[in-house]
Amino acid sequence: MSLDHAFIDESEIPEYMRVTPIEISPATMVQWLKPEPVGETERSWVDGLEPGDYEIYDEKLKNILDEAREIFTRSGVTNLLTAGDLIVAIYTANGDLANASAGTYLHCVTGCLPVKYVMHKYYSDSSVRVEAGDIFYTNEARYGGIHNPDQMAFMPVFHEGVLIAWTAALAHQPETGAVEPGGMPILARSRSDEGMKLTPIKIGQDYRIKRDLLDMMVNFIDRSPRMQEIDTRARVTGADRLRVRVQELAAAKGNDFVRGLLRKLVVEAEESARRRVSRWNDGTYRAVAFADTIGREPALVRGMLTATKTHDKIHMDFSGTSPENDSSYNAYPHIAAAHAAIFLFAYPFNDLPASNGTLALFDWDIPEGSVLNASPNAAISNSPPLCCIVMTPVTLALSKMMFDSEDRDKIGAPNGNMGSEIVFSGTSQHEMPYADLDGCTLNTEGQGARPDMDGVNAYGFPWAHAGRAPDAEFYEDEYPFLRLFYHLRRDSGGFGKWQGGLGTETAIAPHHVPTMFWSSIGKSTHISVAVGLFGGYPSSASPGIWVSGTDLWEKMNRGDEDLPEDAVSVAADRALQGEYLLEHLTRLTRIGYSGDLIVQLAAGGGGYGDVLERDPGLVLDDLKNGQISSWTAKEVYQIRYEEDTRILDETATEHARDSARQTRLKRGKPWDEFISEWSKLSPNPEALKYFGSWPEGVAETPIVRI
Numbered sequence: 001m002s003l004d005h006a007f008i009d010e011s012e013i014p015e016y017m018r019v020t021p022i023e024i025s026p027a028t029m030v031q032w033l034k035p036e037p038v039g040e041t042e043r044s045w046v047d048g049l050e051p052g053d054y055e056i057y058d059e060k061l062k063n064i065l066d067e068a069r070e071i072f073t074r075s076g077v078t079n080l081l082t083a084g085d086l087i088v089a090i091y092t093a094n095g096d097l098a099n100a101s102a103g104t105y106l107h108c109v110t111g112c113l114p115v116k117y118v119m120h121k122y123y124s125d126s127s128v129r130v131e132a133g134d135i136f137y138t139n140e141a142r143y144g145g146i147h148n149p150d151q152m153a154f155m156p157v158f159h160e161g162v163l164i165a166w167t168a169a170l171a172h173q174p175e176t177g178a179v180e181p182g183g184m185p186i187l188a189r190s191r192s193d194e195g196m197k198l199t200p201i202k203i204g205q206d207y208r209i210k211r212d213l214l215d216m217m218v219n220f221i222d223r224s225p226r227m228q229e230i231d232t233r234a235r236v237t238g239a240d241r242l243r244v245r246v247q248e249l250a251a252a253k254g255n256d257f258v259r260g261l262l263r264k265l266v267v268e269a270e271e272s273a274r275r276r277v278s279r280w281n282d283g284t285y286r287a288v289a290f291a292d293t294i295g296r297e298p299a300l301v302r303g304m305l306t307a308t309k310t311h312d313k314i315h316m317d318f319s320g321t322s323p324e325n326d327s328s329y330n331a332y333p334h335i336a337a338a339h340a341a342i343f344l345f346a347y348p349f350n351d352l353p354a355s356n357g358t359l360a361l362f363d364w365d366i367p368e369g370s371v372l373n374a375s376p377n378a379a380i381s382n383s384p385p386l387c388c389i390v391m392t393p394v395t396l397a398l399s400k401m402m403f404d405s406e407d408r409d410k411i412g413a414p415n416g417n418m419g420s421e422i423v424f425s426g427t428s429q430h431e432m433p434y435a436d437l438d439g440c441t442l443n444t445e446g447q448g449a450r451p452d453m454d455g456v457n458a459y460g461f462p463w464a465h466a467g468r469a470p471d472a473e474f475y476e477d478e479y480p481f482l483r484l485f486y487h488l489r490r491d492s493g494g495f496g497k498w499q500g501g502l503g504t505e506t507a508i509a510p511h512h513v514p515t516m517f518w519s520s521i522g523k524s525t526h527i528s529v530a531v532g533l534f535g536g537y538p539s540s541a542s543p544g545i546w547v548s549g550t551d552l553w554e555k556m557n558r559g560d561e562d563l564p565e566d567a568v569s570v571a572a573d574r575a576l577q578g579e580y581l582l583e584h585l586t587r588l589t590r591i592g593y594s595g596d597l598i599v600q601l602a603a604g605g606g607g608y609g610d611v612l613e614r615d616p617g618l619v620l621d622d623l624k625n626g627q628i629s630s631w632t633a634k635e636v637y638q639i640r641y642e643e644d645t646r647i648l649d650e651t652a653t654e655h656a657r658d659s660a661r662q663t664r665l666k667r668g669k670p671w672d673e674f675i676s677e678w679s680k681l682s683p684n685p686e687a688l689k690y691f692g693s694w695p696e697g698v699a700e701t702p703i704v705r706i
Helices: 029-033 040-047 053-075 079-083 106-110 112-121 211-220 225-253 255-278 333-346 388-402 472-478 552-558 567-573 616-624 630-636 650-667 671-678
Strands: 086-091 097-102 135-138 150-159 162-172 201-205 283-293 298-310 313-317 362-365 421-427 433-438 481-488 504-510 515-521 544-548 579-583 587-593 597-601
Touching: 029 112, 029 333, 040 255, 053 079, 053 086, 053 097, 053 162, 053 225, 053 255, 079 162, 079 433, 086 106, 086 225, 097 106, 097 255, 106 112, 106 150, 106 333, 112 135, 112 150, 135 225, 150 225, 162 225, 162 255, 201 211, 211 225, 225 255, 225 433, 283 388, 298 388, 333 362, 333 388, 421 597, 472 481, 504 515, 504 567, 515 597, 544 567, 544 587, 567 597, 616 630
Parallel strands: 313 362
Antiparallel strands: 086 097, 086 162, 135 150, 135 201, 150 162, 283 298, 298 313, 421 433, 421 515, 481 504, 504 597, 515 587, 544 579, 544 597
């Protein structure tokens, strides 16, 4: 028997199933975000839809997607899955995303890429084949994923022996068998440190998962094997429920109807997006954002965007972005595009299908060797925290682009964009191995302020807008720690005419076990990534706090009344005995002992507009509700009031604000004088270690990975 693979002649593949050929690499996968060309056969299916079919069956597909999402959620155990960091989706036969039910819009971009990869590479390969009942699986960023914690099950949908669609279910899983627990190893320097990475492979046939391949995956995840097995099955269950419903629709309406409907969704998404963009101002819009960490150490990393809008097209140029580094804070172009989609699908295109057709009008120019277009062997497991340097500039640039259009109500200041989480692992009080993360701060960041309203407090997770904060008490029951406090964080929202929503703060202490391994992820300790819009302030700084060797249990047993109630009281009052450490919010894995206090902060959203234009009555309401401090009310918003009654003194407030405006004018300088001084400034050299040359951001040191 010959060992050579047998291939189907490409000419035998129907046009509607073909994928545009590309040279496959991490740098080029972004090209597959463009929808595939619509051929004559597919056009005839679209044209064959009767009046009203699109509207009625688009809604039916949404219901089908929501059902599959609910089944998926109820079948799994991962906390981020149950909190909503997931997507279920349906694709055309050649991999274009028709629509999705999305907790996170990230995978509206990346989900179609593995499908296209399989169709491009394996459909014509008889050693693999794509057949009814097949189950494919992947978590590899090189071939379209975000990072390897995001695992995807996808299935071809056949009816009457014909491939008519694909379905998929994706969710984040907080363990990958990497060099550190949690799936996002801070210490990773190359892809070899990041744990399980599966190229798109077939893990099942005849609608059954193959036991040997499932055991292989579980073997990678020995810190949390139960989670891997159950949630793999949950993904397949979600994709399969969607497959069943699509087949039922095909049985009722016919294959051509289903294929025409799916392509219509892609076409309509593109045409609608282009019409909307065409009414925005042509021009060039620039924005920048900074991250203050590469995980293992604080460092300044820049994301720079120049967005050029011409009629119904937008060119996204990230030249000037910092070079790649030897940490896990790197990304690929399609990952950057996915993080742009977080804003695009939630704000300007919120009423359009969650389809890659919506993104057809964008061209991406991301320089090779930059932190957003890293080498194939780079570590990328922390690409989502890094890509705050995409999320913020995209929000700023496109908000400026839309400002004076009829879509002005769809803009806003950046959300918190921090990604704050505590990661923990070990053996629980139930004598079970565990590795997970605390989604409480992760899913309760503040929303950016809007043109006509404040941002929502603790609105959610900027990477997954529909994500929900998990039940805080569930964690205490499942994992070995006690939560001392968890509430809104005063003064954390960006100040402005409209104020950014508040983030939260929490403190946990290992309990019921002698030790617990933990680390944390976050940023905005030194410089906030959630900057303001049109004069609004950024969100507040967010340090990490750790108190070791405390007398917490003794104080609780005595009923002491001076237990800390928030992060400020922990750091300032120091009612607990122990060693206090104020540090960057991103912290390397360490051992926490029973009673140690770990404080984690979530960012607020950016502010919108001039603080001196905020209604003084709203400022007083914020003060009374505990959302801002008296210092902020007086020194930032410049209002004056009676201390005892908190009744506004309108005359004194008007005088204070006039005085503040005069002070601003006195600080002003002619442009030539300002730029002469400004251009001589530079951050501390230690902060520029991974920035590249200052101020260009050009790589200065070669990277060698082993």
